[in-house]
Amino acid sequence: MKVKHNEEFLKMKTELEEARKVNAEFCQAAEPILDNLHAATAGTNTSSFETVVELLQSAPSRLKKIILESASVACGQTLAVIKSLYPKLDLKPITLGYAEGTDSDKALELLDEVDGMAQAMAKDALYPDEEDNDSE
Incomplete structure (x- = not known):
């Protein structure tokens, strides 16, 4: 049973690492767009995933x-x-x-x-x- 939990834990850890990698790539790709749309806060627009989502949601009205x-x-x-x-x-x-x-x-x-x-x-x-x- 412990082996099964270990395998599940390792699988979840791998999935989490992959999700973090995708998150970082997403934020990196969004950064130039957000910096152009929100120049006053350029450089900090991708400080967190929540910030990225918030700024992207405001993009249509900003555009x-x-x-x-x-x-x-x-x-x-x-x-x-x-x-x-x-x-x-x-x-x-x-x-x-x-x-x-x-x-x-x-x-x-x-x-x-x-x-x-x-x-x-x-x-x-x-x-x-x-x-x-x-x-x-």
């Missing part, structure tokens, strides 16, 4: 906030450039959406037309210090 902030910066800079080129232009109607009568096909056509400029403006707004923004 949403980052995306909103980034889009706001890019849109703000674009609107500022437009205003600098056309100082008398009233930008308020832009918040109402497309001009009346613009259907979804026309909206897609307009989006395709300005896509290259939009990407250039977004890169310039989000990465102003990078000379070559195409190296991503």
Whole structure:
């Protein structure tokens, strides 16, 4: 009976060691992601499995906030450039959406037309210090 318990104990010990190894690998893989999402606490984001789980659970809302902030910066800079080129232009109607009568096909056509400029403006707004923004 003692031999059977010893075997079970050794099996459980092996499984525990494997679980610890997988946990360490998981935390190591999550670290760069968490450090980017939570820069203020970088370096301590994987201090425990519980911390990793908590931070990963908050990732969707954190990503949403980052995306909103980034889009706001890019849109703000674009609107500022437009205003600098056309100082008398009233930008308020832009918040109402497309001009009346613009259907979804026309909206897609307009989006395709300005896509290259939009990407250039977004890169310039989000990465102003990078000379070559195409190296991503």
